[in-house]
Amino acid sequence: MPARLAAPRYQLRPYRLRLRHPLRTSRGVIEVREGYVVLAHEGGLIGRGEALGFADEFPHTPAARFALELAQLDLQAQREGIPLARLLEPRAVLTVPASALLCAEAMPELAREAHAATAEGYSTLKLKVATANDYARAAVVRDAAGPATRLRIDANGAWEPAEALRHLRELAPLQIELCEQPTPDLRGLAGAPIPLAADEMVASDPDGALERAQILVLKPMQLGGVMTALRLARRAVQHGLSVVVTTSLEGAIGRAGAAHLAAAVLALGAQPAAGLATGRLLAEDLCADPLAPRGGVVRIPDQPGLGLPP
Numbered sequence: 335m336p337a338r339l340a341a342p343r344y345q346l347r348p349y350r351l352r353l354r355h356p357l358r359t360s361r362g363v364i365e366v367r368e369g370y371v372v373l374a375h376e377g378g379l380i381g382r383g384e385a386l387g388f389a390d391e392f393p394h395t396p397a398a399r400f401a402l403e404l405a406q407l408d409l410q411a412q413r414e415g416i417p418l419a420r421l422l423e424p425r426a427v428l429t430v431p432a433s434a435l436l437c438a439e440a441m442p443e444l445a446r447e448a449h450a451a452t453a454e455g456y457s458t459l460k461l462k463v464a465t466a467n468d469y470a471r472a473a474v475v476r477d478a479a480g481p482a483t484r485l486r487i488d489a490n491g492a493w494e495p496a497e498a499l500r501h502l503r504e505l506a507p508l509q510i511e512l513c514e515q516p517t518p519d520l521r522g523l524a525g526a527p528i529p530l531a532a533d534e535m536v537a538s539d540p541d542g543a544l545e546r547a548q549i550l551v552l553k554p555m556q557l558g559g560v561m562t563a564l565r566l567a568r569r570a571v572q573h574g575l576s577v578v579v580t581t582s583l584e585g586a587i588g589r590a591g592a593a594h595l596a597a598a599v600l601a602l603g604a605q606p607a608a609g610l611a612t613g614r615l616l617a618e619d620l621c622a623d624p625l626a627p628r629g630g631v632v633r634i635p636d637q638p639g640l641g642l643p644p
């Protein structure tokens with residue numbers, strides 16, 4: 335029987351990371367990400383977690399619980415000498431296709447960004463909608479990326495049902511893979527010509543999301559941890575839904591947690607590309623990131639724990 339270890343000692347380190355360019359969403363413009371790193375020290379090992387928000391909220395928000403749990407799981411995976419993804423799910427698939435989020439505002443830049451992401455190897459692109467000129471912007475992306483690229487859109491719950499149906503019918507000829515959260519609760523959208531994904535509503539109404547969406551977007555940092563997210567992913571797959579694991583623009587540690595979860599979810603079956611390519615939006619980061627997508631694919635390091643450098 336292994337010797338009983340002392341409980342980990344926790345340490346919080348606040349951070350502030352600038353974005354490369356301001357990111358416009360239907361809820362406003364994001365320019366910096368503020369949060370904190372959670373370090374769990376135990377027996378010479380250090381487990382790491384990360385949360386957006388402020389350290390004085392620890393551990394009372396879903397993001398804080400995610401960070402605490404991630405630090406503990408990182409420690410446990412290190413003790414067992416396996417990648418975190420394999421701790422979550424022994425059959426985890428360590429190569430995870432990722433989608434690229436397009437951020438450019440002006441049309442020529444948007445076309446260049448879509449073309450560059452496709453050339454880099456991304457086969458799925460994502461565009462925020464419910465801003466001005468949705469159709470024209472999506473058409474520019476479709477043109478630049480070509481017919482083989484999957485294009486998904488995200489309205490962040492900004493539309494009313496009738497408005498959403500009108501926009502979705504207009505956008506459907508552009509071969510849209512899915513629309514994230516066209517309305518706040520996905521009610522009244524029967525007959526929508528584009529598959530519907532639940533995102534923001536998943537945390538508050540998981541049953542409604544399972545009932546009305548074809549795809550669940552799971553952000554473990556908003557669900558209170560990767561274990562909760564993994565349980566929800568299993569329920570979703572049992573209900574015949576697909577699962578898209580994404581970050582909410584964290585630093586390298588939080589993103590790595592989401593990437594390991596996405597790898598575990600792939601053990602349940604093939605899924606749409608995960609929203610893991612968000613590190614490229616940051617001008618600075620918490621550490622070097624071996625999990626950054628290359629050729630549109632995240633490769634989980636075959637190393638104990640999160641697989642991040644110190």
Ligand SMILES: [Mg+2]
Binds near residue numbers: 488490514533534
């Ligand atoms: Mg979304």
